Amino acid sequence: MLESRGISVFYGRHRALEDVSLTVSKGEIVVMLGANGAGKSTFLRAVAGQVRKRDGGSVLMDGHDITRQPAHEIVEAGIALVPEDRGIFADLTVQENLILGAYPRRARPSETENMDRVLSLFPKLGERRKQLVRTMSGGERQMVAIGRAMMSAPTILMLDEPSLGLAPLLCTELFRTLARIKDTGVGIFLVEQNARQSLAIADRGYLLDNGHIVGADSATNLANDEKVRLAYLGA
Amino acid sequence: MDIIIIGLLLGATYALMAMGLQLQYGVARIMNLANGEMLIAGAFGTFWFYTASNASPFYALIGVIPLAFAVNWAIYRVLIVPLVRRARNQGQLEVDCILATFGLSFILVGILLAVFGGEYLSYSYLARPIFILGEPYGLNRVAAFIGSLVLCLGLYLWLHRTRPGLALRAVSVNPAAAGLVSINVTRASALAFALGGAVTAAGGVLLSMFLTFDASLGVVFTLKALIIVILGGVSDIRGAILAAFILGLAETTVASLVDPGLTLAAAYLLFMAILLVRPEGLLGRRSS
Numbered sequence: 211m212l213e214s215r216g217i218s219v220f221y222g223r224h225r226a227l228e229d230v231s232l233t234v235s236k237g238e239i240v241v242m243l244g245a246n247g248a249g250k251s252t253f254l255r256a257v258a259g260q261v262r263k264r265d266g267g268s269v270l271m272d273g274h275d276i277t278r279q280p281a282h283e284i285v286e287a288g289i290a291l292v293p294e295d296r297g298i299f300a301d302l303t304v305q306e307n308l309i310l311g312a313y314p315r316r317a318r319p320s321e322t323e324n325m326d327r328v329l330s331l332f333p334k335l336g337e338r339r340k341q342l343v344r345t346m347s348g349g350e351r352q353m354v355a356i357g358r359a360m361m362s363a364p365t366i367l368m369l370d371e372p373s374l375g376l377a378p379l380l381c382t383e384l385f386r387t388l389a390r391i392k393d394t395g396v397g398i399f400l401v402e403q404n405a406r407q408s409l410a411i412a413d414r415g416y417l418l419d420n421g422h423i424v425g426a427d428s429a430t431n432l433a434n435d436e437k438v439r440l441a442y443l444g445a
Numbered sequence: 446m447d448i449i450i451i452g453l454l455l456g457a458t459y460a461l462m463a464m465g466l467q468l469q470y471g472v473a474r475i476m477n478l479a480n481g482e483m484l485i486a487g488a489f490g491t492f493w494f495y496t497a498s499n500a501s502p503f504y505a506l507i508g509v510i511p512l513a514f515a516v517n518w519a520i521y522r523v524l525i526v527p528l529v530r531r532a533r534n535q536g537q538l539e540v541d542c543i544l545a546t547f548g549l550s551f552i553l554v555g556i557l558l559a560v561f562g563g564e565y566l567s568y569s570y571l572a573r574p575i576f577i578l579g580e581p582y583g584l585n586r587v588a589a590f591i592g593s594l595v596l597c598l599g600l601y602l603w604l605h606r607t608r609p610g611l612a613l614r615a616v617s618v619n620p621a622a623a624g625l626v627s628i629n630v631t632r633a634s635a636l637a638f639a640l641g642g643a644v645t646a647a648g649g650v651l652l653s654m655f656l657t658f659d660a661s662l663g664v665v666f667t668l669k670a671l672i673i674v675i676l677g678g679v680s681d682i683r684g685a686i687l688a689a690f691i692l693g694l695a696e697t698t699v700a701s702l703v704d705p706g707l708t709l710a711a712a713y714l715l716f717m718a719i720l721l722v723r724p725e726g727l728l729g730r731r732s733s
Contacts (some may be wrong), residue, residue, distance in 0.1 A: 281624035
């Protein structure tokens with residue numbers, strides 16, 4: 211289980227995130243909704259060890275304190291991040307990207323199994339093994355990014371706006387894939403602007419506003435909540 | 446014909462040297478202006494080894510490669526890491542590194558002068574002709590060519606076939622994303638820098654077999670390596686190898702058809718032409 215206990219991030223004097231506490235367990239999908247600039251990406255980057263957190267808060271993974279761990283150790287702890295820009299190696303091939311996903315020590319023994327699992331999730335990647343990622347479409351790049359994250363055998367998979375820039379049909383396919391990944395026992399934490407589709411597959415959700423958590427409930431309750439509908443669902 | 450063969454023989458050593466700088470600049474993102482001094486240090490080490498033991502200079506590689514690796518690792522840890530930590534952006538890091546390694550090159554020249562003196566040095570190894578297509582060539586040049594090819598090929602295969610090699614290429618392509626797959630970027634950069642220095646020093650070992658050198662010659666090779674890396678495109682090792690052979694050919698052509706004194710001038714002319722026409726390098730892509 212991933213647990214954030216009151217973490218805060220400041221950029222200079224600007225408060226990007228304050229006192230955020232939440233949990234994500236294995237086998238569930240948790241979504242964080244919030245407007246642009248609410249601090250969603252900052253939260254993911256803070257958990258992944260890419261931005262400095264203020265003293266006081268802590269991040270625990272299965273009870274182990276990983277608050278001050280560098281980014282590469284946090285992957286070893288079982289947390290994989292797919293950032294908003296996908297963070298893939300565009301000048302390397304699909305296969306090389308996936309093999310790099312298994313670079314963490316935790317993932318090396320199970321590399322073959324994970325490769326099989328990723329290729330069954332995304333059969334297209336199997337056909338395109340030798341292709342440079344740079345030459346692929348946005349939807350295919352997203353597959354590479356998620357596939358690579360899955361290669362690290364994560365306990366928790368975090369995704370920053372995975373549906374951004376995808377055509378509606380690909381979006382639907384993406385959320386279906388995430389649901390299948392959840393069924394393999396991985397916990398998924400996603401930050402989304404596509405509230406309707408993400409709440410449809412999620413178990414629980416948090417609302418982030420101006421760096422603070424302002425609401426937390428089951429996905430069904432959030433989808434039916436009048437304020438949420440007005441703010442995030444546009445209805 | 447003999448121009449082409451001499452050019453190719455020279456190009457292989459240049460390729461090795463350029464691969465060294467490529468690892469340092471392309472992966473570790475450090476523009477190392479003391480690169481040529483490392484090469485000359487390798488040449489000096491070989492001279493000392495050969496005159497003392499009279500064994501084949503190839504055996505000097507066994508000592509020079511690990512020693513240069515260790516020295517460059519230490520340079521990265523002590524001198525470069527603080528600069529990387531302090532730099533706010535890539536531009537500032539580049540300026541800091543150029544100044545720091547430029548200073549370092551003077552320190553290394555000073556050490557070489559103090560230890561070996563300011564004489565021009567050379568030694569005679571395999572100084573007999575070998576006939577290729579009926580024309581005689583120095584056997585030492587051919588030996589250096591083969592040695593360079595073997596090292597280049599080995600390095601290329603290591604980069605493309607092994608997990609640590611793949612990790613270095615990942616850092617070169619996208620250092621920000623390397624942390625996402627659990628690559629320790631600082632450690633990978635130190636490895637690339639140390640390996641680059643070791644490869645460059647190995648280039649010095651091979652060059653010393655047919656070249657007369659002195660302590661101040663390093664800067665010439667730094668500039669040559671720089672030309673090759675810019676010519677070939679910063680991110681692609683195959684481009685650097687191609688560029689190394691082009692430079693070797695261009696230098697020998699000018700030296701034998703025009704005037705030996707104009708080789709460096711010709712190299713720069715080529716360099717400027719490429720910068721004007723294809724600033725991204727021969728095989729490089731325009732960054733979007």
